[in-house]
Structures are given as C-alpha cells and as structure tokens.
Amino acid sequence: MLELKNVDVIFARGTPDENHALKNINLKINKGDFITVIGSNGAGKSTLLNVIAGTYSVENGSISFAVSGKNKGKTPLLKRFFGAKNKEEGVVDVTRESEFKRARRIGRIFQNPLLGTAGNMSLEDNLIICEKKGMRALKFSLNTRKRALLREKIKQLGLGLEGRLRDNVGMFSGGQRQALTLLMTVLSNPEILLLDEHTAALDPINAELVMNLTREFARSQNLTVLMITHNMKHALETGNRLLMMDSGEIILDIDGEEKQNLTLADLQARFQAAKHRELETDEMLLV
Ligand SMILES: Nc1ncnc2c1ncn2[C@@H]1O[C@H](COP(=O)(O)OP(=O)(O)OP(=O)(O)O)[C@@H](O)[C@H]1O
Numbered sequence: 183m184l185e186l187k188n189v190d191v192i193f194a195r196g197t198p199d200e201n202h203a204l205k206n207i208n209l210k211i212n213k214g215d216f217i218t219v220i221g222s223n224g225a226g227k228s229t230l231l232n233v234i235a236g237t238y239s240v241e242n243g244s245i246s247f248a249v250s251g252k253n254k255g256k257t258p259l260l261k262r263f264f265g266a267k268n269k270e271e272g273v274v275d276v277t278r279e280s281e282f283k284r285a286r287r288i289g290r291i292f293q294n295p296l297l298g299t300a301g302n303m304s305l306e307d308n309l310i311i312c313e314k315k316g317m318r319a320l321k322f323s324l325n326t327r328k329r330a331l332l333r334e335k336i337k338q339l340g341l342g343l344e345g346r347l348r349d350n351v352g353m354f355s356g357g358q359r360q361a362l363t364l365l366m367t368v369l370s371n372p373e374i375l376l377l378d379e380h381t382a383a384l385d386p387i388n389a390e391l392v393m394n395l396t397r398e399f400a401r402s403q404n405l406t407v408l409m410i411t412h413n414m415k416h417a418l419e420t421g422n423r424l425l426m427m428d429s430g431e432i433i434l435d436i437d438g439e440e441k442q443n444l445t446l447a448d449l450q451a452r453f454q455a456a457k458h459r460e461l462e463t464d465e466m467l468l469v
C-alpha cells in the first residue's frame with residue numbers, strides 16, 4: 183500500500199556537514215503490516231518516517247501510495263482526489279506532495295505526550311477536532327447519541343476518563359494523554375500510522391498500557407503501522423515485520439514466521455553481522 187523506491191535523503195548537501203541520512207531505501211509496506219523499526223541513534227529511523235510524512239523531501243527516488251477500491255470510496259473527497267491522479271492502477275505518487283496534503287492519509291504520534299492533544303481544551307473538544315481531520319463529519323456537533331458514543335470509546339481505553347469529557351486535557355497524565363492521542367489518531371482513520379518512540383517518555387506501566395492499546399487498535403481496526411522503538415522487547419513482541427536500520431540503510435527486514443521466532447540474541451547477532459560486513463568493506467577501501 184506504500185512504496186519507497188530508491189529514496190535518498192541528504193542534509194546540508196554540498197557543505198562540510200553533508201549527511202546522507204537515507205541511502206537508496208527500497209521498502210514496500212503491505213496493507214495491514216505492523217512493522218517495528220529499530221536501530222542505533224542517528225540510524226535514520228525518524229528520517230524514514232519524516233520522508234513518508236513529507237516533512238523532509240527526497241533527494242532522489244519516489245514515494246507512492248497504492249489505493250484499494252475500498253479506500254477509494256472512503257470519502258468522496260479522497261475518491262475524487264485519487265481518481266484524478268491515476269484511476270487505472272490506483273497508485274498515487276506523493277513524492278512532491280506537501281506534508282499538509284499527505285497528512286490526511288497519515289496518522290503520526292511522537293515521543294512527547296503533550297504534542298498530540300491540546301492541553302487547554304476539553305477532552306470533548308479535542309475529540310471533535312480529530313473527527314474533523316478524518317473529514318467524515320465536518321458538521322460534527324455533540325448530540326446525546328454522539329456523546330454516548332465518545333464516552334464508550336473513551337471507556338474502552340480503560341483509563342477511567344469517560345466521566346471527564348468536559349475536563350481540560352492539560353489535567354491528564356502523560357500516559358493518559360498519549361492514550362488519548364492514540365485514540366484520536368485512530369479515529370481520524372489514517373491509511374498508515376507512524377509512531378516515533380511514542381512510549382519512550384512514559385513510565386514503564388504507562389508505556390505498557392499504551393503499547394497494549396496500540397496492538398489492540400492495530401488488530402481491531404486492521405491498521406497499517408510503522409513503529410520506531412528502542413525497546414527490543416516491544417520490537418520483538420509486536421507486529422508481523424521488523425526492520426533494522428543502520429547508517430541510513432535498512433540492514434534487516436524480517437517478517438512471517440522468522441519474525442515470530444526471533445529472539446533478542448538473534449537480533450544482536452544479526453546486528454553484529456551487519457556491522458562486521460560494513461567494517462570489512464571499509465577495511466577493503468583502506469587497502
Ligand atoms: N533536520 C535535519 N537536519 C540535519 N540533519 C538531520 C536532520 N534530521 C536528522 N538529521 C541527521 O540525520 C541522521 C539520521 O537522524 P534520525 O533522526 O533519522 O535518526 P534516528 O535513527 O531517528 O535516531 P534516534 O534513535 O536518536 O532518534 C542523523 O545523523 C541526524 O543528525
């Protein structure tokens with residue numbers, strides 16, 4: 183459903199600080215994939231998500247979304263939009279599309295729990311905004327039925343917030359806010375969900391809670407997810423596919439049974455092996 187072909191990202195090109203942050207990335211993401219992304223600091227993980235979201239533009243290569251018939255009919259606006267581009271194949275090249283335009287297909291959650299929700303607005307108003315982003319209910323107003331529906335959704339989070347619809351979100355804890363961000367993002371009905379260490383700033387209990395909700399939403403809504411984490415346990419226990427990045431490259435892409443049976447020791451060994459190969463190449467260059 184999303185394809186990156188030969189994608190390069192180079193920061194500060196032509197200066198002494200030139201940094202080849204993504205090197206010839208080729209990646210096909212299938213609908214319903216839950217991909218965990220690991221790799222050391224500076225490996226290019228966030229850059230990968232940023233380039234998908236359109237925050238950074240590519241130096242070379244292309245990014246395209248494949249749109250199924252079902253997605254095409256999601257909203258008349260999207261249908262018109264896709265239809266106008268490439269009707270037969272249902273493929274939309276978004277390489278030059280702005281971040282703003284791409285945002286309607288993409289849900290993003292960052293590390294900072296304060297970013298995804300507006301602290302000075304009530305829980306209710308935050309949820310109204312996210313419905314608008316989904317473009318499904320532009321004339322959304324809270325009648326009794328909708329309020330009951332929202333209360334039900336919030337109850338499903340298991341945080342006891344269903345009685346606090348009128349409270350300002352600024353009063354909630356980091357874990358509660360990140361769980362709400364997750365709910366709001368899912369409600370906005372994205373084609374792909376990009377998570378950049380979204381549990382890293384939470385204490386272990388809240389991190390587990392948000393991880394469990396993430397898995398649960400992904401399963402029940404059949405979401406396509408790309409999740410960066412430094413938590414190896416989360417990377418191993420979550421999703422159907424795992425990417426390891428190093429120095430701007432994807433050095434490992436494992437899925438299916440191999441992913442299910444993967445252990446921490448395997449991961450360490452694969453990482454060492456990849457590093458070793460790189461060293462050998464460098465050594466060869468020095469000879
Ligand atoms: N906006 C930018 N301008 C210049 N260089 C950048 C920018 N964003 C990232 N970089 C550089 O690109 C490289 C990859 O960074 P990136 O943030 O993708 O790493 P990461 O894998 O997400 O690391 P971390 O685990 O620390 O978050 C790094 O060398 C970083 O310094």
Ligand SMILES: [Mg+2]
Pocket residue numbers: 227228229378
């Ligand atoms: Mg990062």
